[in-house]
Amino acid sequence: MKEKAAAEAAAKEAKEAEARGSKVLEEADADRNKLKKAIEDLKAEVQNRVTILEEVTPRATEADARAREAEEARDSLTISLDQLREDRDWMRHHGIRHVNCWNNS
Template sequence: MQNRVTITEEVTAREAEAEARAREVAEARDILISSLDQLKANREWMRDHGIGHIVGTILDAPENVAAVNELKECAREARFKAGYNRCISHMNPLYQSKFTDERSGFHGVDTEVQYAAAVEAYNNLSISAIDDIDKCLEVEDYVDRLRLLYADLEEEEEEEIAGGAKGDVGTSGTK
């Protein structure tokens, strides 16, 4: 009888232990499923919104816009001077070297050096908005931080989708 009681107690203890492990496994599974769902949601947000916001922030940064405009202007001037000089080189054999670049607005100006300096300045450009993005990306919950950083843009997107135009511009829906 005591042997039977001992066996029953052992079986009951093993059963309780197995049930506890089963609960732990179920909790771990639920945690993993929740984590997976959060990762999926984060991936979707990054794909649908986050990357676009980051790229837009960098491209629209005042520092970047100014540097790109400077680079385009220097490139245009360098191309103009090169084209002008090439035209002169084509015309001079026909007119016994009568033409020079003295009438050009770029006479004596080294546009290639200016263009190289603009390229170097652009390559060394520091954009302040990237610092904010870097701060978000350095932490574990970077997607949440990026969502907070771009919350205003998200609201604007939602308003555009819902209302159509910014600032209640448009029709009221009545005639």
Template sequence: MNHDSMQNRVTITTEVTARTAEAKARAREATEARDCLTSSLEQLKVDRDWMRYHGIGHIVGTILDAPENATAVEELKLRAREAGFKAGYNRCISDMNLLFQGKFTD
């Protein structure tokens, strides 16, 4: 084997070793990135589940319990009750009118 051939093999071996080290480094970085994304995904799932089972109720409760909203909700309930009473009275009056006009036989 001559010196040039030996030098070529050393150069090739050095290049292959360098490329292998680079590939291992990229593989390690990809594994770390995958692990990081998996961890982030798991945390998002936990956060989503907490929001679904606990957070949304807390948010709605806070909104409904706010003084400005409590007043508005109370006023809405009163108006709905009044509208229901009016509808009931109107129905009663129309039934009584039919009764007085003799259209009920019972």
């Protein structure tokens, strides 16, 4: 009788352990599915960002080129302005106050 009661208790405990294990397995499976969904969402986000970068990179390169051209033009104009100031100062130093630049042909 004791053996039968012990066997039944062991069987009951085994069923409870199996139920707990099944529940843990279901929870783990649900977690795995959530992680798979999160991974898919992250993959989609990464692809979106890659697409954005592919669209923006050529425009950024073009903007950099235009910025360099503008900087070169600014430097050239600065040099020209400095030369004009030097010429003006030289002319004033040598008594030249006015130069008629108009061609009256």
